[in-house]
Amino acid sequence: MASKLQKAPLLRLFMSRGLSQLAPVSGNPNYELKTTILSNKLTVVCADNESSLVRVSVIFRAGSRYESSDNLGVTHVLRTAAGLSTKNASQFAIIRNIQQVGANLTATSDRETISYTLEGTRQAVEKVLPFLTEVATQQIFKPWEVSDITSRLQLDIATRSLPLRAIDLLHNAAFRTGLGNSMFIPKSQIGKISSETLQHYVASNFLSGRAAVIGFGIDQSELIHYAQTLNIESGEGCNNSSSYKGGELRSNKGGDVAFVTVAGEGASLKDPKEALAFAILQKAIGVGPQVKWGNNNGIFSRVVGIGEHTSSAINVSYSDTGLFGILIGTPAKSAGKLVESAVKLLRSGSVSDEDVNRGKKQLKSSLLLEAESGADAVRDIASQSVLTGNPQTASQIVAAVDSICTSDVRDALRNAGRKITLASIGNLSNVPYLDELK
Structure with missing residues (x-):
């Protein structure tokens, strides 16, 4: 039987949603990281790898391990809801403007983090960087838009491969709660994650002390200036420790x-x-x-x-x-x-x-x-x-x-x-x- 397991990156298990397509172009793999901690404890990491593409990512320590029994699956909904209307931009405006310049905006989550990454040419990223800010920090989760993604959640659940489900079961058996939480919403929770639940989870976890802004192919001063403009609430939030139990x-x-x-x-x-x-x-x-x-x-x-x-x-x-x-x-x-x-x-x-x-x-x-x-x-x-x-x-x-x-x-x-x-x-x-x- 031919093996395809090596095709799946088991070292880092994550799920993502892309809003458009763009083939990555490699830069210089030998680069220096420059790290800055802002006054609100937001971490800014910059690397000029001489790539023809610029990549800027806003990441939060807010993965599925931080879900509780009341909001299981909220991170799956958040991942799928990336690109919905925000405080200052409609869903149509976000998708149309990013596609128009040939850029790519991807929402990625795993058991520990949720990240929003924008990539494109320097000119493209400069034009649509405000939309990264909107998607990552200005969500409003209109109830009718949240209900519209139910079919997408059901599709994600239905198309999970058996190896992926086996690894989900492994985490659940090993850790039970916390890291034992799946990256997918339980079937019983579909339709029950409300706009208020999403807003509360974001308010509790999308905090400056739990966040970082990463930039590749961008000047450090420009990235720091961008990070300072982000409207992220200050705070550290609560940690959710998980211990290995086995089973x-x-x-x-x-x-x-x-x-x-x-x-x-x-x-x-x-x-x-x-x-x-x-x-x-x-x-x-x-x-x-x-x-x-x-x-x-x-x-x-x-x-x-x-x-x-x-x-x-x-x-x-x-x-x-x-x-x-x-x-x-x-x-x-x-x-x-x-x-x-x-x-x-x-x-x-x-x-x-x-x-x-x-x-x-x-x-x-x-x-x-x-x-x-x-x-x-x-x-x-x-x-x-x-x-x-x-x-x-x-x-x-x-x-x-x-x-x-x-x-x-x-x-x-x-x-x-x-x-x-x-x-x-x-x-x-x-x-x-x-x-x-x-």
Whole structure:
């Protein structure tokens, strides 16, 4: 079975909505970050990467982990509502003006952040930058416009892939609340997130102490001036800590295949060394072929051999914790053996020097290739800015990879194997229960 799991960026799980299309143009991947903290504690990060495109992003620490039982799914609605009428611009004006100059405005959210990113040529961004301000900070959520996006929410729910649903279940089992909240609205909540609920969530979380403005290809003084004009309320808001608990969730949907995630606690972004060790371990275990039509030469694929299955290591680091494990897609009849092998690998704590060296090389390659995409670089820097306060470029991270030794990677694997979480969806007739795994 051909693997497509590597096509999905499991390291950073996010959903987005684009209002128009524009092909990104790469700039110089070697750039210097200039960080400024304004008097209201708004973080401004600027990098002139000599790209022919300018990218400006406004990001808030307001992802789905901050939802409560009363407003579950509010961030999915916020993501989908990007581009609706604001205080000073209609929905038509926003879309028409951005399309007219060939720019692109995208709303992206994950479990920790919501960001609004504008990209286009320098002339285009200069013309439509006020619309980024409107979409990111001047929402009004007219009730009739909010009700009109119900069909879009239903489509998003209906088109979720089984691997994505398996990862959602994994988070729910591992963290229960907070980081356990899905990036998608529950079916029972569709139509129940009101305009008032959206306004209250924005007022509580879209605060200057929880925000950052990121600019690529723009002068620092211009970006600081733009950030100072943003009408963002001052404050830090409330944090919502999540601790790893572990557990099991199963969703028996029938069919011919099963998707199973086996994972343990990973590294938080607060510990860069441990986070790098887990990132290397992910590559060592395997995330799919590194070249087109190539074989997956990771540790797990060597353990289970070639067969009608696909697999990818999962590594997600959050501000206070993380998840590390393996996602398996397989015909139902083969699920038992593969899940047992995955658990045994996580609990083994065994990684060779050769595998670690290969993992380092693949991680460096992945980071540098990602840096060539301006959109990915902006997203990474923006997330680091609001979650750690110390953003680093891909070049800086690559330089730190060599400082990680084999013992660090082995310790990471041992930590992940201490307390296992199991989540599965599909035909679960041969998927063992967590308490059956030795």
